[in-house]
Structures are given as structure tokens and as C-alpha cells.
Amino acid sequence: MRIFHLLTARHGATLLKATLLWLFCFSSAWAATTASVDRNPVAIDETFLLTISSDEAGFFDSSPDFSALNHQFNILSTSQQTSSVNGDTTRSWSLTLSPKTQGKVSIPAIEVADQKTQPIVMNILSVKQAPRGGSSNSNNQLYVEASADQNTVYKGAEFIYTVRVYASIQLARGSELNQPDFADATVKELDNNQFQKRINGVAYTILERRYAVFPQSTGELEIAPAVLKARVPYGRSSVFGQSQVRTVTRRSEMTTVNVIDPPESFQGANWLPASQLTLQQQWSKDPKQLMVGDSITRTIQQQASGLIAIQLAPIQEPKIDGLKFYADKPKLEDSATATGSVATRSDSYAIIATRAGSFTLPAIDISWWNTSSNRLEHATLPATTVVVAANPDQAITTIAPTAPNNNLQAPAPTSIRGDTPPPAQQTGTTLWQISTGLFALLWLATLAYCFKLRRPPSSMATTPPSNKADANEKDAYAELKSACDNNDARQAESTLLSWGKTFYPGASISSVSDILLASQSEPLKHAWQQLQNNIYRDDSTTWQGDSLLSAIDNCRNATSKNEEELASLYPR
Structure with a gap:
């Protein structure tokens, strides 16, 4: 019995140790x-x-x-x-x-x-080490490539940077492709395209984004990798048909472009590296069939492939005695094509002939650098002749009575009865009296007609200007004055046209050139040219609106004075 207890105790201790060890191992695994x-x-x-x-x-x-x-x-x-x-x-x-x-x-x-x-x-x-296309690896199912179409470009010249996303899997909503960082460069996004392509037997959807890049400094231009943050499905679909989605990131390699200075052989005033540049002009009517006082509009258009519109310089209007020039606001436009960016600049100005004669507008020559052939070229417009004839409607013709001719001899009438013909002196006197009376009647008729022309119609003399029109003009003037007082060039440019339409209601005002024509004010023309130079010709000085406001006030005061004089001449 004692031996049994000893064995039981010994085996019990062993069993307890084994049980504790098993529990410890189970706990560790659990x-x-x-x-x-x-x-x-x-x-x-x-x-x-x-x-x-x-x-x-x-x-x-x-x-x-x-x-x-x-x-x-x-x-x-x-x-x-x-x-x-x-x-x-x-x-x-x-x-x-x-x-x-x-x-x-x-x-x-x-x-x-x-x-x-x-x-x-x-x-x-690395990106190069990773296999691309045609396998089941997820790296091949989705990847990004980026490239530049040129390794070396001139400063300011265009190169095309293209980013492509290759996806053989469906991308979930919320995927994003970052905007590339081009450092010191001007960038225009050209287009976004999507198309299909098979690579090693695998169908890919390719998302393509193209940029026109214009580097502004020389040296190595490093373009950081394009980064795609995509949301892609993975795992099994739920009972509702929805898959789990996770975010993955794909990067392209860094792209480097060498930017060099313009060639020393280029001596033009404005560096224009382009693949093509054309120069054209249009006239609103035949410049060789003008009369004094006529107005004609000339539009000169520059169009360049591989540039943006702000790179094209304005065409300066010439100064010619006998012709007045009024520049209009230039039109700048950038468009995208399959080959890159296309820039268009249109400069228009009205020409008013102030005297008769033949005038020559000088030829226009623009130097530009052909990036395709790597050589200097010129875009030109030949000299243009403007012919101005006298305006008969503006000539003042005075009809004066003609002195009588005492030596005027009338043929002697044939006497049927054989009477003696009257003396020659008596016949001459009769003709002189008839001529004098006739010329006197014509002179009186001319005076009466001129007096009728000078007298305004009764409706003009008696009907005051519309209160509504007067209020509109005052409101437009107040806005223009506020822009001038604040030296706000852009606001003054827009409000000047609004004021002109209300101040000259009888004229067809569609541009500032029409206002200058209607006013015939040299101070207003000068102030307008100063405003245009400040806005569109990179004038860094602050525009001062006092000269424009003074010219406008002169126009308003002159019109008020004329109305007062008419009122005194033709009282109601």
C-alpha cells in the first residue's frame, strides 16, 4: 500500500508536469x-x-x-x-x-x-528590373511610362512630354495621376486620350496625357517621375457583387532634358523658336480706294507652331503724316494639335485718312528660328500702298455771280417784214439784265438751302435728351471715373467702351476705335495708347488714370457747350 502511494505520488507529479507543459505549449501556439x-x-x-x-x-x-x-x-x-x-x-x-x-x-x-x-x-x-507586359504579375497589370520627344531643346522652345498609364485590370473610382513637376518651365496641357492596345497577347487600356513644355532656363531640366495612385479590386467579391479595393502606387522613371541657349547666329529682336511661323494681313476694304475722312481696319495675324501666344510680340503701327492709327485690343489664342501647341496673335488698328495722297505702309519682317531645320528664317509682309482721294462731299463750293459781258453780241433776228434790227448795244443790255436776274435767283435759292441745312429739325430743337439715356451715361461715366481714380487699367479698358456706347448713341460703337473716330480727340487717342501700352506691352510702371479721365471730361464738356450754343440759336 505504501509502495502504491509512492508510485501514485511519483506518477502524479510527472503527470502534472506534463499537463502544465502541454498547456504552456498550447497557450503559446494559441x-x-x-x-x-x-x-x-x-x-x-x-x-x-x-x-x-x-x-x-x-x-x-x-x-x-x-x-x-x-x-x-x-x-x-x-x-x-x-x-x-x-x-x-x-x-x-x-x-x-x-x-x-x-x-x-x-x-x-x-x-x-x-x-x-x-x-x-x-x-x-528597380523599374527597369521589373518585367512589363504579358504576365499575370500585378506589376505588369498596371504600370506608368513617361517620355520626352526630344533630349535637347533650345530655351523657350517646345518639347512634348507624354505620360501613359497601362492597365490590364479595371481601375476603381478615385484613382489619381499627379501633375508633373517641370520646375522652371511654362506648361500647357495638350490633351487626354484613351485607347486599347495588345502587348504580348494581353489587352491593355492606355490612358495618355500630353503636355507642351517650354523651358525658361538653360541646363538640365529634371522632370520628377509621374505618380499614379490607383484603386484596384482584389480578393473575392462579396455576396452583393462588390470587390474589396486597395490603393496601389505606380511611378515612372525620371525624365531629363538638356536645355541650351539660342544660337549666336540669331540676331532678331525677339527669340522665336518654332517649327513654323506665318504672317498674314486682312483689310476691311480696298486700301487703294479711300477718300479723305474714310476709315479702314487692318488686321495682322501671326501664327506659330511650337509657341504660345504670349511669346509673339505685338506689331507696332507706323507713324505716317496724313494717316491716323488707332490700335485695338490684340487677340491671343492657343490651340492644341496632334503635333503640339499652335499660337495665334491678331493685332488690329483703324486707319483714318486725313488728307489726299498716296501713302506707303512699310514692310513687316519677323525673324524666327526654325527648330525643324535648325536655321534662321523670316516671315514678311510686303510694303502696302494706301491711296486716298479728295472727298467731294467735304469740299465747300461757292457760287458767285458772273460779271456781265458787255461785249456779248446776240445774232440779229431776221425781220419778216424787213424792219431795221435794233442796235447791238440795246440787245446786249437786255441779255445782261436777264443773266443778272437769273443768277440772283440762284444765289437766293442757295442761301435759303444753306440756312435750312444749318437749322436743326424741330424735334431736335425742342425735344430734350431722354432722361433715361442721360442717366445711363452718368452711370457709365461714374464707373469709368472710379476705374481712373483707382488707376485700374483693366477696369478702365472695359468701362471705356460702355461709356462710349451711352455717350454717342447715334454712332455705331462696337470698339474703342469707334469712340476715337466719333470724338476726334487727340488727347483721348494719346491716353488710350498709354493704357494699351501698359496692359499689353509689358509696361512695369503703374498706370495713371488722370490723363484718360481728363480726355473724357474734355469730350463731355465740348458736347455740353455745343448743345448750349444750339439751344441759344434755336430757342424753343
């Missing part, structure tokens, strides 16, 4: 904390999913510290999930990461409560 990635290796322009799971969810509340990952990776998103099966709770975290460097990169151990995950060594490939 409380496992793990880290895993969805794929390895990955490319530098890709993202991958890191999942950390722990069965210790019931023993802690706070989330793990993931800050150690920031040394080698970008944390793009983090999500958390908790599940419970038969009373066993599991907590997991999913992190979308993108690598910062290439080569062998380690994901450090992450501490969860009192346990740590095992480190994971990631193999990060």
Missing part, C-alpha cells in the same frame, strides 16, 4: 502574433500589403506602433479588423506600403502587446 506580405519581390514603383495578426486581442486595447516602418517605407493606408470564432478573438491590421529605396530592405519586428513579429526581408526591384 497566442501567436504573425506578419506577412501579399508578394515579394516588388518594384520600387509598386505598393504591397503588410498584414499583422494577433490572437492577443483580448489582452490589450491600443494599436501597435508602426513608426519603425517609416524609415524604409511610405505608409499609404491602414485598416483594422477584429474577428471572433468559438470565443477565440483575432485582431489584424492591414497596411499598404510603398518602398522608398531599392535593394534588400527589411520590415522590422512589430511589437504587439508583449509579443513581436518576425522581421521580413523585402527584395525591392
